[in-house]
Amino acid sequence: MKHPVDVHVGKRVRHRRWMLGMTQQQLAEKVGIKFQQIQKYETGMNRVSASRLWDIAEALSVPINYFFEGLGGQEGLMAQGVVPGDILADKEALELVRSYYAIPENQRRRLFELARVLSDTAA
Secondary structure, three states: OOOHHHHHHHHHHHHHHHHHOOOHHHHHHHHOOOHHHHHHHHHOOOOOOHHHHHHHHHHHOOOHHHHHOOOOOHHHHHHHOOOOOOHHHOHHHHHHHHHHHHOOHHHHHHHHHHHHHHHHHHO
16 A cells, blocks of 8 residues: 555655656666656655665755655644645646746746736636
């Protein structure tokens, strides 16, 4: 059975990899493992060892604590049986965020203002 913390860490690996536009194969090559292992880490099927998490953090240019951000306390996790939802768990949301940051800054600000106006009128 998957442990909620392993699932959370795996999601954070996948999110960061996606934000960088990196494939599982590219990450695996940087870490020195096969891409199938990255798949297993990202789904929480396999637990990431401390040394491997260190290598992944280096490859993804994030501090180790990045993988644990958003993780509630032990009591909350066990009571729920799952890690609280994450907006970036949705593939579409990840693609939207990556695309958004690829837009030149002046256009991005205008798009943000448009989205704010649209969301205000929808409420």
